[in-house]
Amino acid sequence: MSTKTSGKSFIEKARRAQIMQTTIEAICDLGYAQASIGQIAKRAGVSKGVITYHFPSKDELMQKIVEELYLKGASFMSEIATESTAANMLRRYIETNLEFILAHKNHVAAVAEIVMNFRDEEGRLIYHKPADNSIYVPIIEILHWGQEDGSFRPILPSSAQVLAMTIRSAIDLASQQLVANPDFNIQEYAKELIQLFEAATGKPPI
Structure with missing residues (x-):
């Protein structure tokens, strides 16, 4: 039995x-x-x-696809917390996000479609909430920590928000490129992105 x-x-x-x-x-x-x-x-x-x-229902199927990606992402990203400095953590945040996108590119692309189209009975988007800034909070926390441990230059709260939005947007753009462009080199993209944001957050030479 x-x-x-x-x-x-x-x-x-x-x-x-x-x-x-x-x-x-x-x-x-x-x-x-x-x-x-x-x-x-x-x-x-x-x-x-x-x-x-x-x-x-199709709605339940879409919800499960979104939930599964978030669960996979949370597990994949857990290693970031082991970094000992903010500079290393920001680097690993970018690398790990892009590694995850590469490993699950179709799932990520599908969830992006769901987020932009899945609506409730009143026609409101269920997942896409432009006013919700929670996705930027981990990056902002890393930026604040970097000022405390001396890794980063002084960054105003408004500037931290701009940097967090720019970092997140640059990461999310990679998933679109992977689907649209088979020749897109995400490893090179990650390398350039890390250099770009290390320059943007680092202290100027004395």
């Missing part, structure tokens, strides 16, 4: 993973609006009923 239960659980998990991966590929190829349950089922080689058995 326990073997059957375990087997069923394993099969269901594998099927859910397959559906989610197929959905990610459909969104990347067709865009959010055209990635319907029917299209996903066709690509997965199953009936629409199989999709809705595991994910009762």
Whole structure:
């Protein structure tokens, strides 16, 4: 009895993973609006009923894809906290974000599509909230720490916000480039980005 239960659980998990991966590929190829349950089922080689058995609605499927990426990202980024200086932490923040994007480029691109298109019943975007600056908080904290440990030049709070927004935007742009341009060299991009922001945050020579 326990073997059957375990087997069923394993099969269901594998099927859910397959559906989610197929959905990610459909969104990347067709865009959010055209990635319907029917299209996903066709690509997965199953009936629409199989999709809705595991994910009762497209909304729930989209939510799970977003949640899975955030969980993967949190695990991937945990090593940043081990750095001993703010300068090293900023470098690792940029490197690790870009490494994660490279390792999950289709998933990242699909989530970007979901964020910009997934709406509630009243037509409001669920994930894209322009006034929410929480994504910049970790970078701002690194910048503040860098002034305390002497790694960085003095940075005003308003300037820290600008730097954080610029760093985050430069990182997010990489995912678009990876999908659109097969020749995009993300390692070289990371190297140049690190040099750019080290110059922007470092102390001027005496």
